[in-house]
Amino acid sequence: MRTARYRAVALGVSTGGVEALRCLLPALPADFSLPLLIVIHIAPGAGDGLAVLLDQLAGIRVKEADEGEAICDGVAYLAPADYHLLVEPDGRLGLSTDPPVSYARPSVDVLFESAAAYFGAGLIGVVLTGAGSDGARGLQRISALGGYTIVQQPHDARMAAMPGNALARVKADREVRLAELPAVLAQLANPEGLCTAR
Numbered sequence: 001m002r003t004a005r006y007r008a009v010a011l012g013v014s015t016g017g018v019e020a021l022r023c024l025l026p027a028l029p030a031d032f033s034l035p036l037l038i039v040i041h042i043a044p045g046a047g048d049g050l051a052v053l054l055d056q057l058a059g060i061r062v063k064e065a066d067e068g069e070a071i072c073d074g075v076a077y078l079a080p081a082d083y084h085l086l087v088e089p090d091g092r093l094g095l096s097t098d099p100p101v102s103y104a105r106p107s108v109d110v111l112f113e114s115a116a117a118y119f120g121a122g123l124i125g126v127v128l129t130g131a132g133s134d135g136a137r138g139l140q141r142i143s144a145l146g147g148y149t150i151v152q153q154p155h156d157a158r159m160a161a162m163p164g165n166a167l168a169r170v171k172a173d174r175e176v177r178l179a180e181l182p183a184v185l186a187q188l189a190n191p192e193g194l195c196t197a198r
Contacts, residue, residue: 012108014130016158030059112138121146
């Protein structure tokens with residue numbers, strides 16, 4: 001495992017993503033110390049209902065990202081429906097209605113590439129279940145800049161294409177089952193092992 005102190009988690013998910021996030025976020029310790037930037041492919045006009053639901057279930061705060069918002073530790077930010085989520089050069093969150101990338105808006109690649117440019121080796125990139133190849137190029141960029149890469153094992157995913165395409169581009173630092181991911185992230189966030197639920 002690399003010794004860099006990680007500063008953020010960027011996560012991408014598509015088909016099966018609601019179930020995946022309902023498993024992941026409530027299982028993170030309430031004092032999880034890193035911000036999570038999340039792109040899930042959802043239909044335009046879906047509203048903030050998913051963020052509200054996950055906030056009720058999780059021990060950490062979950063919210064839709066706002067334009068120009070400062071990134072705070074221990075908060076999970078979801079890309080709003082039909083907006084790209086990115087990390088701006090000043091470290092704040094940005095929202096964009098630029099054309100779809102990898103057939104998606106929000107695009108995992110847009111988030112991953114912008115977050116990698118800002119956080120460099122301090123970024124953890126995660127690709128979970130989904131159809132298509134969104135996230136594969138961005139995860140490659142995270143790896144190239146020294147970040148830590150995690151991919152759900154394709155056989156464990158509801159849809160294997162997204163993790164499979166990511167693994168075709170990147171030799172991930174970890175391949176995990178979804179059930180293992182909360183513990184892996186908690187350990188990376190606090191390698192001394194002091195990150196425990198309140």
